[in-house]
Structures are given as structure tokens and as C-alpha cells.
Amino acid sequence: MTGGPECSRPNRLAEAGSRYLRQHSCDPVDWMPWGAEAFEKARRLDKPVFVSVGYSSCHWCHVMQRESFSDPMVAEVLNRAFVMVKVDREERPDVDTLLMRYCAIASGSCGWPLNVLLTPDGKPFYVATYLPKESLVALAVSLERVWRERRAEVLEVAERAGGLLEQHRLAFTPGRIPRPGEILGKAVSSLEKVYDTAYGGFGRGMKFPMHHALLLLARASMAGDRRALNMLTGTLDHMLFSGVHDLVEGGLHRYSVTRDWRLPHYEKMLYDQAWIIQVLAEAYAASGDRLYLDFAVSTLEFAMSWLWTGRGFASSVDADTGEGEGAYYTFTLEEAEAEGGLPPEAIGLFNLSREGNVFEEATGARTGRNILHVGGRLDRAAEMLGLSPDRAWEVLEESRRILLRIRSRREKPGVDDKVLTDWNGMMLHALAHLYWVSRDPEVLGVAKSLKALVKDRMNGDGISHVCYSGGECVEGMLPDYAYTAAALASLYTVSGDTEALGAAKSLAKGMIDLLWSPGGGYFRLSPPGPHTPEVPAEAEDTAYPGAYATAIHALLLIHRATGWMKAREVAMKSLKRLASRLEQEPAAHATLALATLNLAPLAVEVAAPGVAEDFRVKVLESVYNPYMVIHTYMKPEDLRGLVEYAASMTTMGGSPAFYICHGGVCKEPLRDEDRALEEVMRLSKKAG
Incomplete structure (x- = not known):
């Protein structure tokens, strides 16, 4: 698939920044982008809005385009019955999340392409995924008649759907935050019940990588849980040597349609590469097995070869070429x-x-x-x-x-060259941790390039989700703030880059100011605005670790790194709101369970005034602890305005001092470097 096909009569999508939208610019369908103009047109013409959501590397999205949206007869029916809107789910995750939430409520069987009918005031009343041409035409004819002749019934369905979505938004019962170590063990036990002992992974059907579950198993393994280590390595050993992992050029395909990981859907998404790199780095830290580190590095090599644009990583590699899905x-x-x-x-x-x-x-x-x-x-x-x-x-x-x-x-699969801030934030996070376990300066070099991308997209405390070559930018959403802030805080610990920590704190401030709902006690997915849906971010993990939980982790980490109390206050309110869900379904909220480890003795802060950077290197070489913060500085003024508690942590009579804090308690400073290292190693093995 190419980015912008040439045609004699392009539709409104021809000038879109998104490659996926441009791929539909020659369809005879009168596509419009999501926005106020489309809904105003629907009100003016008294038509429902047909919203079709997909993404550039989606195989069945391309099938539906070839069969239906490229067919003039089908387009005539659709244009007559509806106002047609195309959405790139990667460009507008807020719209996609809202419509997916409705799909889950209405049908329970969801995926892409996602096709939803909305009233002109934006309330959904019908949903479907892939539809063959005959079914799509029959549906359009039927719904056109229903809209004209049975409008009251449609509006009743739409009102009911709106009520169900509102119930979902408010369906939280605040409670006591469970003990971190306790909830970690409970989550491992939940995963053990669905673990596939024959092939690894979870369940007996299609297999998804479930990075959030694997990260939880890695953290539990490092805390000494043998069950977790066996499930982690059992899953990775099957995945890495199966069809879902490209053994020829590297990189992870999106998922397997078979239980044994043999037959993949062939898209390669940036987020899958980022998270499997982090999982493999942590599996190496947990097991000491060099194989996992080698595969983490080879995955990065694939990403650099196929997805690196010189200004960040592109979004995905297509499943299809002209010869068909997976032919390459x-x-x-x-x-x-x-x-x-x-x-x-x-x-x-x-x-x-x-x-x-x-x-x-x-x-x-x-x-x-x-x-x-x-x-x-x-x-x-x-x-x-x-x-x-x-x-x-x-x-x-x-x-x-x-x-x-x-x-x-062969014809190479196309690459969607959108450089998404949130997915690059995921990769930055992975690279910070890969650098920790590998100590490879080239890995750190790529991480610093991603930090430069983030800085370019920041405007004060705000950030853009994606920017296109024409200068058009899409406003940042919760994933852009959460993943990137967490990544920058981690980059600070492994590199001592104070600019990274400052940017992390700035993003945390923007995240609270723009996306936190103090009255509701939750994070919105996107800032409020005209035709921007009020979408509370999902608490559960999805295809990758959830942004809501990552926001909590980022705030707790930034609080511990800087002493900024507002970050902790918001994080704790968010955690309490989700406490009952976490207690009832810890495996479904694995990232949230991991965020609570910021409250356990595993959460270690080390401040070493009067000490050069070589002490940071010694710590990194001695222990792997993703909940650690390390400050090395010659005098407190070096961290002025950034780390609020640095002023009280000074040298001891001009000699180096080592302050070690955990669980919110700081011990008396140590003078001996070796003793400090021993204490850090001891605390980093305690999960709570």
C-alpha cells in the first residue's frame, strides 16, 4: 500500500497527514475526517454518521477497502444513506477508545475495521467490524429506511447506549489500596490459572503477546517467585522460536491466530517491538539467560532497520503487499x-x-x-x-x-511513517531499561535521540501526539504524557540526564492540568474540546500496558525522584478509585499492580552528594530495579529547582555521603560506598 494514491477525483482525505486516511483518498466514498464539519453536515442533511476506524497496517481494513469502499456502486449507496467519516485509530485513540467501548457493550466481538453508526449529535446506535460487500450494502439500505421510518426507535437505542457508556465511566468503587507484594502474588496466581502449559501464553485460543502480563511475571520473578519465572520463560521460549516472531529479519508480528504461535497476523507494530524489548531485558535480569538479551537487541536492530525515520520510529509495517497478506x-x-x-x-x-x-x-x-x-x-x-x-x-x-x-x-511491505509520541515514548522506556541491563552506549544513543524528539514536540507543559510534514499537529493525549513521562524519569536514573527529569516533571504537570478530572478522580484520555469525546482512560490493560496505570506509575516515580507532592496526591486518588478493581481482577490490571510497587520497599531512592557519575554506573552494574531513582551530584545546587529534597542531603563534612530511602523512609547516611551498594542490592529484592 502506498501513502497517497493518484486519482482524478480525490476525496477530502487527499490532504490528510495520516497515511491511512490518504490511502482512502481515491475511494468513491465521500469520506470526511472526524471533526465538527462532519457532524454539522449530518445535522444539515439529517443523516446518520458512518464512522469507519482502521489503521494502515490492518489486513482486514485493506480487504474491506478493496471489496467495498473502492466500488462505485457500494459508494453510491453509502454516500446516499450516511455522512461518511474515516478515522485512523493511531491518530485518534480517543475516538477509537470510545467507539471500541461501545462495541464491547453492544456486541462483545470487537476489532478493526470498526464501523459504527452515530446520530448527528454523536451517540452510537449500531456497530459492526469487517463486513463483506453484500452485507454492507444490505445494512446501508436497511438502516437508511429505519432512520427514515423508525427514527424514535433509533434514538431510543442511542440514548440507552449513551447511558451505558456513562455507567461505565462512573463504575468505580474507591477502596483500600492493597499491599503491593500481596497483589503481585495474587496476580501471578490469576495468570497461573489461564497459563497454557503446552505452548506458553494465556488461554487456549489465539495468542497475543500480553506484554503487561509478561512484565508482571518478570517483576515477580525478580522478587523470587519461581511460578512467575517458569511462566515467563515458558512463554518467551515458545514465542521467540515461532511464526509470530520473524526469525529471518527480526521483529514481532501482532498476534497469532493459532494456540501454538505458528500462524501470525503479519503486521509489525512499533508498540509490540518496544514492549517485547523491555520484557526481554527484564527476563534477562530475572533469569540471567543471555538469549533474552540477544533477542532484545535483535528486535531493536529490526526496528532501526525498518522503522527508524531519523526523527523517531515509524508506527508499523503492513501485513500486505500486492501479492497478499504475509506473502513477503x-x-x-x-x-x-x-x-x-x-x-x-x-x-x-x-x-x-x-x-x-x-x-x-x-x-x-x-x-x-x-x-x-x-x-x-x-x-x-x-x-x-x-x-x-x-x-x-x-x-x-x-x-x-x-x-x-x-x-x-519481493515487494516490501509498506511502512506507516507516522511518528507517534506515545509509541516512541514506549520505545524510549524500553531502551532506558535495555541500556540498564546491557550497558550498550549505542542503545543509550538511540534513547537520547528519542528524548530530542520529545523535546521538539513539547510546548511548555504540553506535547503533541503526532506532527506531519506540513506542520499540522494533533494535540497530545494521556498516552503521550504518561508513557513519555515514565520513560524520561527512567532515562534520568540510567543516565543522570537532568534535562530528562525536568521534562518528565513538566509532562506530569501538563498531564494533571489538562487531563485530570479532580471531581471525578480519573484521567481523561484527551483534553476537552469541540467534538473531542469525554473519554475516561481505560483502567484495564489492552494490547499493551495501560496508559491510566502508566500515568499513576509515572507520577509516583516522579514524586520519588523530585519530591513533588502534587504528583503523589493525584496518583493516590487515582489508585484508590481503582482499588476494588485491582483487588478483584489483578491480572487484568497488571500494569496497575506494578504501579503499586512504587509504594513498596522495592521503591528505592539513592542520593549521593559529593559523588561522581561512576557511582551511578556501579549501581546499574550491581542491580536491576525499575523502581529505583539515583541522584549523583557534587553539591545540592546541582539539582536546585528540580529535586526538592536535595537541599537536605549534603556531603558529610565535605566527604561523600550515601542517602538511601525506601518506602518513604530515609536511613542515616552512609560514608562507605561498598556498604551503600550492598544496601541498595538488598532492598531491591524486596517486593513488599
Whole structure:
């Protein structure tokens, strides 16, 4: 798919900044972007608003475009019946979240493309996902008649939907915040009940990476929970050597339609790369297994090769090319033989065959095409085949070289070049932690480049969600503030970059001023404005760790780093509002459970006046603790205006001092560096 196709009569989307919207600019559908103009047109013409939500790398979005939105007959019916609005879910996550929430209430079966009918005043009354052409036309004809002849019924449905959405917004019961260590163990037990002992992951159907659950398992593993470590490594060992992970060029596909992780949906999303890098870095910290660190680095190499724009990371790689979904990634044995053939051991090691190990999702018929799929850890599979681990890795490398030559002659999947602040914030967060465990200066260099992107997009205490080449920017939303503030605070701990900590505090202020609802005690997803939906951010985790919980984590971390009490006050009110949900469903709120660890003894602050940066390096080399804050400074004035408590933490008669605080309590300062390191290591193993 290309970014902006040429056509004789482009619609209103031709000038859009979003690549996904421009992809629809030659449709005969009279698309409009989301905004006041579309709803004003609907009121003027007395028509419902048909909102279609998708994204550039979405396979079924492209299928629906080819089958329906590109068809003049279908377009004529749609244009007559509705005001047509296209939304890029990555550009407007607030709109997508609101409509997905309605979908969950109305049908329970949600995904993209998401198609929702709204009244001219913005209330939803019908929802569907992918629709074949005949079904879409029949629906449009039917709903056009219903709108004209049974309007009162439609409005009643819309009012009822509005009431249900309002109930969802208010459905919180404040309660006591559970003890961090207690809730962590409870969450691990909840995950254990749905853990797939055969293939790793959770559940017995389609498999999603569930990064939030894996991070929780990593943190619990570091606190000594063997159950958590076994589930973490069991899942990663299946994922990393399966079809859902591209063993040829690296990178994680979005999810697997099969229980064994074999058959992926082939999109590669930036957020998946960011979170799997962090999961792998923490799995390495928890297990000491170098394999996980190596795969974290190879995932970053994929992201740099395919998604790096020079000003941040692009959003995604498409699933489709002109040859079909996944055609770039799969191959036949005949293609491999034409290149000289794969090593003979590859057939058994990667489960390859003439009939193919890739099958039609709908029919189950084999396609003759293959994908590298081990089905478990490579060294264990090699042992079952009588191969040495070294030979197995040689077979993988030889196979990669041949398959790379095959791919080099194919049409490459397109890349959506939107540089989203929130997803780059996720990557910045991952890189700060990858640098912690790897100490690789190149990783830190990429992280600093992302910090520069963030600074460019900041305006005072505010930030933009995305900016396009024409200068148009979309206003920042909760994910942009939350993920980026947390990332910058983490970058400060690993690098000592005070500018990063200052930017983190500034974003926290903007997040509270623009998005916090003091009366409701919750965070909105986006700032209020005309035709900006009042959407409270979701408390649960979704495809990635939730922004609401990340906002709480960021505020608690920034409070501990700077002493700014307002951050703690807002975070604690938010936590109390969600306490009953966290108590009842800890695994569904894994990121929230992890945020509470900022309140446990695991939360360590180290202030070392009169000490050079080499002490920070020694701490980082000695322990991994994502809830640690490290200040090194020669005199308190070095942190003036940034760290409120630095003034009281001075040298001892001109000699270096080591102040160690945890759980809100600071001990007497230590003079001996080795003793300080020992104490930091001891506290970093306590979960609460």
C-alpha cells in the first residue's frame, strides 16, 4: 500500500497527514475526517454518521477497502444513506477508545475495521467490524429506511447506549489500596490459572503477546517467585522460536491466530517491538539467560532497520503487499531450492514441508507456503533431532541467508511513517531499561535521540501526539504524557540526564492540568474540546500496558525522584478509585499492580552528594530495579529547582555521603560506598 494514491477525483482525505486516511483518498466514498464539519453536515442533511476506524497496517481494513469502499456502486449507496467519516485509530485513540467501548457493550466481538453508526449529535446506535460487500450494502439500505421510518426507535437505542457508556465511566468503587507484594502474588496466581502449559501464553485460543502480563511475571520473578519465572520463560521460549516472531529479519508480528504461535497476523507494530524489548531485558535480569538479551537487541536492530525515520520510529509495517497478506514473509521449498536449498536439518528443525506449514485461516487448507517455526526453544528442539545446539544455530543462520535473498526480490511491505509520541515514548522506556541491563552506549544513543524528539514536540507543559510534514499537529493525549513521562524519569536514573527529569516533571504537570478530572478522580484520555469525546482512560490493560496505570506509575516515580507532592496526591486518588478493581481482577490490571510497587520497599531512592557519575554506573552494574531513582551530584545546587529534597542531603563534612530511602523512609547516611551498594542490592529484592 502506498501513502497517497493518484486519482482524478480525490476525496477530502487527499490532504490528510495520516497515511491511512490518504490511502482512502481515491475511494468513491465521500469520506470526511472526524471533526465538527462532519457532524454539522449530518445535522444539515439529517443523516446518520458512518464512522469507519482502521489503521494502515490492518489486513482486514485493506480487504474491506478493496471489496467495498473502492466500488462505485457500494459508494453510491453509502454516500446516499450516511455522512461518511474515516478515522485512523493511531491518530485518534480517543475516538477509537470510545467507539471500541461501545462495541464491547453492544456486541462483545470487537476489532478493526470498526464501523459504527452515530446520530448527528454523536451517540452510537449500531456497530459492526469487517463486513463483506453484500452485507454492507444490505445494512446501508436497511438502516437508511429505519432512520427514515423508525427514527424514535433509533434514538431510543442511542440514548440507552449513551447511558451505558456513562455507567461505565462512573463504575468505580474507591477502596483500600492493597499491599503491593500481596497483589503481585495474587496476580501471578490469576495468570497461573489461564497459563497454557503446552505452548506458553494465556488461554487456549489465539495468542497475543500480553506484554503487561509478561512484565508482571518478570517483576515477580525478580522478587523470587519461581511460578512467575517458569511462566515467563515458558512463554518467551515458545514465542521467540515461532511464526509470530520473524526469525529471518527480526521483529514481532501482532498476534497469532493459532494456540501454538505458528500462524501470525503479519503486521509489525512499533508498540509490540518496544514492549517485547523491555520484557526481554527484564527476563534477562530475572533469569540471567543471555538469549533474552540477544533477542532484545535483535528486535531493536529490526526496528532501526525498518522503522527508524531519523526523527523517531515509524508506527508499523503492513501485513500486505500486492501479492497478499504475509506473502513477503512466507516461502515454498521450491523457492528455497532455487537458491541452492536450505540445510537438510532445516526441514525437521523448522517444521517445513512441500504442503506448507502455513494454512488458510478460514478453511484450514495448507497453502504450500512455509514460515520458520520451531515450536519451542531451539536448543531443545535440536536435542530431540540429535543435533548439537551449535549446529542448530548454524542451520538457522544458513536458512536466514537464503530466505533474505528470496525476500530481497519481493515487494516490501509498506511502512506507516507516522511518528507517534506515545509509541516512541514506549520505545524510549524500553531502551532506558535495555541500556540498564546491557550497558550498550549505542542503545543509550538511540534513547537520547528519542528524548530530542520529545523535546521538539513539547510546548511548555504540553506535547503533541503526532506532527506531519506540513506542520499540522494533533494535540497530545494521556498516552503521550504518561508513557513519555515514565520513560524520561527512567532515562534520568540510567543516565543522570537532568534535562530528562525536568521534562518528565513538566509532562506530569501538563498531564494533571489538562487531563485530570479532580471531581471525578480519573484521567481523561484527551483534553476537552469541540467534538473531542469525554473519554475516561481505560483502567484495564489492552494490547499493551495501560496508559491510566502508566500515568499513576509515572507520577509516583516522579514524586520519588523530585519530591513533588502534587504528583503523589493525584496518583493516590487515582489508585484508590481503582482499588476494588485491582483487588478483584489483578491480572487484568497488571500494569496497575506494578504501579503499586512504587509504594513498596522495592521503591528505592539513592542520593549521593559529593559523588561522581561512576557511582551511578556501579549501581546499574550491581542491580536491576525499575523502581529505583539515583541522584549523583557534587553539591545540592546541582539539582536546585528540580529535586526538592536535595537541599537536605549534603556531603558529610565535605566527604561523600550515601542517602538511601525506601518506602518513604530515609536511613542515616552512609560514608562507605561498598556498604551503600550492598544496601541498595538488598532492598531491591524486596517486593513488599
